[in-house]
Amino acid sequence: MTIPEPDKIIDLRGTPCPLNWVKTKLRLEEMQPGQVLEVVVDDGSPARNVPRSVEAEGHRVLALTDGSDGVHVLIERR
């Protein structure tokens, strides 16, 4: 599977739970179904919680990539 280019990127490093998910959710609401959002979160609980909340709300996590600058979560808006 090829990983699509994100339509939007938001940097949520330094934003604690659950505000990082709230901001992700608000951004997803502004996007169209099928569009892709990339969020960058801190490693640790944000990297665990945000993808879980994304899926609980019915969106799809396309990729989760560890980088030196944080964890990149690629989300398809449903």
Place this chain on the structure above:
Amino acid sequence: MSGDSSPKAKRVFTEEQIERYSRQLLLPEVGGEGQRKVLAARVLLIGAGGLGSPVGLYLAAAGVGTIGVVDSDRVELSNLQRQVLHATQDLGSEKCLSAKATMEGINPDVRVVPLSIRLRSENILGIIADYDIVVDGSDNFPTRYLVNDACVLAGKPLSHAGILRFDGQVTTVVPGRGPCYRCLYPQPPAPGMVPSCQEAGVLGVTAGVVGCLQATEVIKLILGIGDPLVGRLLLYDGLDMTIRTIRIRRDPACAVCGDSPAITELADYEEFCGLRAAEEIAS
């Protein structure tokens, strides 16, 4: 393609709003879209007393953008046991102004419109016209019937509640979708038949519990979620600690919302307990 170029210009939340409302933004039933509805909503509270206090506190905290507060009384010491919008320092102040200070202090996103007036048949329709939802937190039957009839005539959703001692009842009137208060109780009781809180007493938390149920109904109506108490009467018993809901039906013979209503314009009932007489002597 960018989501920002969507045809509907979306209200952008400030960082402070995202943090303030985060716990309800998290709810799938609310989210950004729901919070925008809450911020745009206009709710009228009839009374800033026992019921109006918890309703006002929670609606302000939730970010209901415009809240009208009708109350012409001043804060008295005997109010403070249950009317939690007001504090000892507010004794003697107008309740609607004390309510405004408390509610706007909780949340600067909220604009409270103080209305220090007594509702009458000739002024009520003009007042409720500015609001989406009406909350009856009044303490007397003439007002309760006036508010019900005005909401039916104007087609405004109404949250009704009443409390006494340890007990309360709540229902939601959405004209055209279910019964009104008059379907349930066609006529006010004869003066003296039903004791007031002043005579029978009330536990402060009874007002808190029942007012919080009303606030829940209002937020549901704003968001268009869940199942409001339309066609249902909720009965709360604080001593047994039970909540029951019973089905209530629209009365086709109802004087205000029936098939051929007798009430097509508003009239005032005689005030009980000599309230109006006392007021007129005082003025």
